[in-house]
Amino acid sequence: MIDPVIFSFKLFVWTITLRWYGVLVMFGAVVGAWIAGREIQRRGENEEAIWDAMVWVLPLGIIGARLWYVVNAILGGSSYYLDNPIKILYVWEGGLHFFGGLLFGAIALYFFLRNNGMDFWLFLDSIAPAALIGQALARPANFINQELYGPPTKLPWGILINNFGSRLSQYQDLTQFPLETTRFHPTFAYEMILNILLGLLLLWIALRYSESIKPGTIFGGWLVAAGVARTIIEFFRPDQPRIGDSFVTTSMLVSVLMAIVGVLFLLVRYGKLRLSFAEGWEQEYFIKPVEEKPYVHRRKIAEDSVDEEDDKFE
Secondary structure (H helix, E strand, O other): OOOOEEEEEEEOOEEEEEEHHHHHHHHHHHHHHHHHHHHHHHOOOOOHHHHHHHHHHHHHHHHHHHHHHHHHHHHOOOOHHHHOHHHHHOHHHOOOOHHHHHHHHHHHHHHHHHHHOOOHHHHHHHHHHHHHHHHHHHOHHHHHOOOOOOOEOOOOOOEEOOOHHHOOHHHOOOOOOOOOOOEEOOHHHHHHHHHHHHHHHHHHHHHHOOOOOOOOHHHHHHHHHHHHHHHHHHOOOOOOOEOOOOOOEHHHHHHHHHHHHHHHHHHHHOOOOOOHHHOOOOOOOOOOOOOOOOOOOHHHHHHHHHHHHHHHOO
């Protein structure tokens, strides 16, 4: 087991702690932003815009991811955050949900792009593959925290969850599930592999069909891919709250709806399904014109400066 804490030290009355969870989440966010920036530049827009957007998207995304995780835990019957509300703020201990980060991050991105006059579809198509890859790169943090694992398995790649405190309640009977020998599905690894493959696939499609692809297509493909992938993963998530007595989890329901919306989105985008509000949908990205500043010759500035100095001594 890897220690979740990289190092910690005392600074006056505070304890400063650096955790693998925070480092890997930030690593995934930075790599994802870099990939998105390259895609934004390839489409003709200023790649620096993604870094300006991250100032707003990342904090709000983390807040949304945390809130969704807490609500999801409460819906699943846990009273941990109700009994210890201060723990809601302890993000560094783990517990972020992708859907919450997606929702709040998308809202922040929308207002940023609208205020700066930039094309929403261009950025969504650029960010979609990057989001999958960035999320995947942060997944090893779940292994370090011994969380987001699946049911017991005899498969050779099963992992040990040998920290009793990390065991789900249904697996805490050590006579039935011994710490030293019981292995579990590495669900986070399944999702990591799926996300990387799907992210690379979307990048390939965007490059291969760059001349003919319509705005919003990669985003629509992401809705389908991410929705289907997460639906599959939910079958290996015994920690997720279920709807009634069914096998359907709340995250599975959201994922299925994502995939359905993605399919409808693509059908509308390519004219296979006609809806009145989609008439006149742009066929190309809108690239924000570069703001040209008036050029002033340096020699002219120098001459004006000399004239001002001469005036002072008249």
